[in-house]
Amino acid sequence: MVAVNAWLPYKRDLLGERVNKTNSSLLTAQGHITAGSSPTYDKIRGVNLGSLFVVEPWMIGQEWASMGCAPSHTESGCVTKLGRDRADKVFQKHWDTWITEDDINTIQSYGLNTVRVPLGYWIIEEAMVGDNVQFPRGALYFLDRLMGWCANRKIYVILDLHGAPGAQVKEQPSTGQWALPASFFDQQSYARANKFLEVLTRRIHTNLSYRTVGMLEVLNEPETGHKDLLAYYRTAYATIRNAERELQIKVGDQLDVQYMNAGWGAGNAGSVLKGEAGVVYDSHRYLKWDPSVKPNKDSYIRASCTDNVAKDGGMPVVVGEWSLAVADSVEKTADFDVQTPANKDWYRRWWAAQVVSYERQIGWVFWSWKTELGRDYRWNYRQAVEEGVIPRDPSQARGLAKC
Incomplete structure (x- = not known):
């Protein structure tokens, strides 16, 4: 089943000037700009802003310790440790400095047109x-x-419910709480998640x-x-x-609604959304x-x-998370040492091979923009x-992949 898209970057002028760009016209709704251009250029090419609004201590250990949150595993654990007022102050400093306007400028200068922003439900x-x-x-x-x-740089944004009420997976810092068991899966938690989606949808269309x-995205990795x-x-x-209907949002300006694909193993959203637009x-x-x-x-x-990322059914597909990380059993061996010049050449080719495969669909978002993992760039796009x-x-990928 191929879904009908509401709007994606290739339907908007979010890549700036391109040699093959055709005419563009300004829409009245929120100033969105449409343009027609080659699908070769118009792919989602982006990075996750990991550990900004949902901190995962494994990837930013120094920052987590400087906030006074260690050895707690999660944001809720840090609030319990520091107390509410103190925690608010240290997290506000983190939000103010972890991703800056200079980061967004650099993301744009690296040829990327998209960011995916993981959110915890508690932001609403x-x-x-x-x-x-x-x-x-x-x-x-x-x-x-x-x-x-x-928005000022025409960077496309995917907002993602990364940490759901009650946690959608047990013992995972990425949910914001160390839950055992995961307790998202009941009607009360679903209602609260829907409240998050409703309020955020209204904010997106009115701000x-x-x-x-x-x-x-309605739920990450359940x-x-x-x-x-x-x-x-x-x-x-x-x-x-x-929410969009009540706001009288035109079909062409509605949000695309994203779900984990069936290959994740947590159900096939397509089985209950047959024929729905913008999935x-x-x-x-x-x-x-x-x-x-x-x-x-x-x-x-x-x-x-x-790789065929659409083999599990349900299209179109964005590869919303991927990296250059290899198996634990070999990541520290000479064959995969990140500082060996020959290995850097191999990682470049592997990056390119993944990009080429993922762009057979509508694109990709690397995990993540920045980390604190020392010499290891495999999780760190910047x-x-x-x-x-x-x-x-990123357009150089096709020539580097050698597939």
Whole structure:
């Protein structure tokens, strides 16, 4: 099934001037600009702004310690440790400095046209009614500011419900709380998640700073085995569309609604959204943890060159998370040492092979823009560019992949 898209970057002039760009026209709704150009150029090419609004301590250990949050695993744990007032102050400093306007300028200068922003439900206060878990307060101001920076540069934005009420997976810092078991999977939590989606949808359509937000992902990486999750998928779509209907948003200006694809193993959203417009799927391609790929250079290249991210059904697909990380068993061996020149050449080719495969669909978003992992650039797009592993122009991927 091929979904009908609401709006994606290739339908808007979000890449700036291109040699093959045709005529463009200004739409009245929030100043969006449309343009026609070659699909070769018009792909989602982006980075996740990981650990900005949902901190994952494994990737920014120094920052986490400087905030006074260590050894807690999660944001809610840090609030418990520091107390509400102190936690609010240290998190506000983090939101103010972890991603700056200079970062957005650099992202744009590296030929990227998209950012994916992981959010915790707690950024929307209305979604926290009745919650017995504490989270830091005040992030919405910084999200508004970030959206303005992106909009001013015509950078497309995907907003992602990364941490859901009750947590959608157990013992994961990426949910904001160390839950055991995960308790998202009930009607009360679904209702609170829908409140998050409703309020955020209204904000996107009524706040000019959000004018390049085009996609809203209703849930990141949920646990498998919860059959009633499909009920949430159905109501999440209805919640977003109902809010847009009440705001009298034209069909062409509606958000695309994104779901993890069936290959994730947590249900097939397409089975309950048959024929609905503006549905996009998310595939996370971490070959590091793929047991079907042997942990050697040839296998990684072969797997990426032949990858079909749409094989699990549901299109169009964005590869919303991926990296250059390899299996734990080999990541510190000589074959994969990140500072060896020959290995840098190999990582460049592997990056390119993944890009070429993912652009057979509508594009990709690398995890992540920045980390604090020392010499290891495999999770850090900015560092990989600075070290010459990833070219400043992603369009070079086709010539580098050698598939």
